[in-house]
Amino acid sequence: MVKIFDTNKISSCDKSVPYDKDKRTHPRRCVAFSRFKLCFCLSLICLLFVLIGIIILIAIVFSSHRSQKETESTITITVTTSAMTTTTTSFVLKSNWIINGDGEIGPCESGNNITNPTGWFSNGTITQVYYNNTFADQYFTDPGPDDRGQCYFYGQKPFSTTSMWQYVNITDSIDPSLIDNQTISYNFSAWIGGYASQADYAQVSLTFLDQNNQKIGSTIILGPVSNVQRSNLTSLLYRQIHGLVPNGSRSCLVLVTITRVYGPTADGDIDNISLNFS
Ligand SMILES: [Ca+2]
């Protein structure tokens, strides 16, 4: 049986080699075979070019698609960033702008010592104290807020007047132009009271300040709640006021003052101090 690609046979396809009948190495067969090789090689080259073309085409399509997706992502991020910026610079709703207005952050006094409230600057004996503390005033069963928590603010002794205060930066979350256009309102409230028939009292004030920390307009005051208003009952009564934030306001000062009138301790009490804007 003849092997067409026999090495010996191919090597003998040389015109200088005489025709060998047994080996069938006729020059015409060599020419035909050379043309076959040429065609085969050209076909391979063409196929190679076609393959390269297809690969380049796929690469271009893939690159175009990817570029389009990246463009879409960038647009989304830009829109998101823009929305966040708009929210931040215009208005952010908060339930209460006062830190620890309810006396529930930080330690509370369970005895007869002084524990100044957390989150406030303080002067004197003002104390964050537990309800039902027999050394203080208010019990859970006394009239007061339903959401009173565990603690409230109490004057303690021996200071005749004691206070705590904090500053609220309004423009942290409200665009100043909204304030200056008189479109922002405040709502200020607290539960204020004292002990039995004693005339000791508590109050809390709100003062708006401009960019130079200078007072704007009148100070807004909640309380005091007199023993007569409390019907001589140990209790906390709700007080609230609302209005427009004055033009030019950038921050405000919240100040709590408790004053002793009778006996050794300042029995003014206050809880749930709240300030919000709308
Ligand atoms: Ca409380």
Ligand SMILES: [Ca+2]
């Ligand atoms: Ca007292």
